[in-house]
Amino acid sequence: MCITIESDMTQQPVKVRFAPSPTGYLHVGGLRTALYNYLFARKHGGIVVLRIEDTDRSRYVEGAVENLITSLEWAGLHFDEGPKQGGPVGPYTQSERTALYRDHVTQLLDEGKAYRCFCTPEELEDARARQQEERREQAYDRRCRALSEDDIRSRLQTGTPYTVRMKVPLGGQLQFHDLIRGEVSVHYDVIDDQVLLKSDGFPTYHLANVVDDHHMGITHVIRGEEWLPSTAKHLLLYEFFGWNPPEMAHLPLLLNEDRSKLSKRQGDVAVEDYREKGFLPEALVNFVALLGWNPGDDREMFTLKELEEEFSLERVGKAGAVFDLEKLRWFNAQHLRNLPASQLADLCTRWLDEAGIAPEDTEKREAVVAALGSYLTFPADIAAHLSALAEGQVEISSEEARSLLAEEESQQVFLSFLALAEEQEDWTATEIKAMIKRVQKETGVKGKQLFMPLRLALTGEEHGPDLGLLANLIGKTGSIARVQAQVR
Ligand code: GLU
Numbered sequence: 001m002c003i004t005i006e007s008d009m010t011q012q013p014v015k016v017r018f019a020p021s022p023t024g025y026l027h028v029g030g031l032r033t034a035l036y037n038y039l040f041a042r043k044h045g046g047i048v049v050l051r052i053e054d055t056d057r058s059r060y061v062e063g064a065v066e067n068l069i070t071s072l073e074w075a076g077l078h079f080d081e082g083p084k085q086g087g088p089v090g091p092y093t094q095s096e097r098t099a100l101y102r103d104h105v106t107q108l109l110d111e112g113k114a115y116r117c118f119c120t121p122e123e124l125e126d127a128r129a130r131q132q133e134e135r136r137e138q139a140y141d142r143r144c145r146a147l148s149e150d151d152i153r154s155r156l157q158t159g160t161p162y163t164v165r166m167k168v169p170l171g172g173q174l175q176f177h178d179l180i181r182g183e184v185s186v187h188y189d190v191i192d193d194q195v196l197l198k199s200d201g202f203p204t205y206h207l208a209n210v211v212d213d214h215h216m217g218i219t220h221v222i223r224g225e226e227w228l229p230s231t232a233k234h235l236l237l238y239e240f241f242g243w244n245p246p247e248m249a250h251l252p253l254l255l256n257e258d259r260s261k262l263s264k265r266q267g268d269v270a271v272e273d274y275r276e277k278g279f280l281p282e283a284l285v286n287f288v289a290l291l292g293w294n295p296g297d298d299r300e301m302f303t304l305k306e307l308e309e310e311f312s313l314e315r316v317g318k319a320g321a322v323f324d325l326e327k328l329r330w331f332n333a334q335h336l337r338n339l340p341a342s343q344l345a346d347l348c349t350r351w352l353d354e355a356g357i358a359p360e361d362t363e364k365r366e367a368v369v370a371a372l373g374s375y376l377t378f379p380a381d382i383a384a385h386l387s388a389l390a391e392g393q394v395e396i397s398s399e400e401a402r403s404l405l406a407e408e409e410s411q412q413v414f415l416s417f418l419a420l421a422e423e424q425e426d427w428t429a430t431e432i433k434a435m436i437k438r439v440q441k442e443t444g445v446k447g448k449q450l451f452m453p454l455r456l457a458l459t460g461e462e463h464g465p466d467l468g469l470l471a472n473l474i475g476k477t478g479s480i481a482r483v484q485a486q487v488r
Contacts, residue, residue: 018051019053028262029262051082065093279328289302337374341370
């Protein structure tokens, strides 16, 4: 027998949810799931819910929920309903909804769609070990499914602990449509009689997830591919309860560069790690948006607002998406240079202060970051460029650089520069660049032979931001003094 489970959500206003288990931090994969749900809701004028799935008490981590919420807010994702803001179908934390799950388990027991399992953890472990030894599929052998009413009653009377398992049909298969993966069919014989209620009275993820998605009016379940194997169980539960299931969309896996599943061992996976390293939320969101989705053309730069308009599940692929750190760094550099100068100056406060540019001198601070912004990958990178702007003489540390400065051609460049600079009235970047052109004309020295000694004399560095911008920031007097210091 094959049953096809169809979802009909066409009449319902879109409502989606991000349903993390609070394990201590927000995984970048979780951020992508949250983002896609958020974008899908915004695109369709729907609602996005944050639901905390904390029924596994053994994995409880102090402060984990606050941490999750902080990371989501930092990324700019705001939820319409959730534990903090409340809403019409709360509470939004599963550990506060246990009575609801228990009622549903009672209903399934009464209707013969679930059964009590009195097997002890040791018995289950033994059975698993035997199956492993015999190289058989490891699944519950369903022995409690056959217990008589009397047997069950007497065990209940003696207070024997039990779990409740779902009665998966013994033959046939189930078919459903996934918005990303297409048609999926699963044989019942590979589905275990899943535990729905644990002996501590808490539901398992599977039961709580389905009951909540139904009661919260969720129309589309958008989540990671690792949940695809559980979907058949979930749809079977919808069938048991006689509910219209939501549409399903399983997002492709995130991969390390060697194409293994993205893991902590190969790099950072927590959003907060990226935040601490100086990645901007705009960059991380832009980068993560493109891990699975594409706009259909070669555009790469997107703001959250633009993504809200562009996003569609039709453009999410099936293939795993590689988490390319170099690309993320590139996005960071791009978004940094797009920031308004005042915001960039705020991000660089510490280094501007250290360079002695007074906090009140907003004009100078903003001019400096505007000039240097396009040379940064992280805000902290500005420190290296600022040192070139510090008051006083520059230090030339390498022997090679010192001998370049002493060369005849370099000396001619310096003398010509000094003569022209004295006459120069406007000391803007453009004027300075035009002046350097004149130095080239007068001395006949060009290219690297011209720029390298000037850059070394002015900044002490061999490479760096536009020389006109730097000389402008150093100021006319400072620039003249530095070049003068290199004249033999
Ligand atoms: N609590 C599950 C998780 O931690 C949610 C999976 C789902 O979205 O159904 O990812």
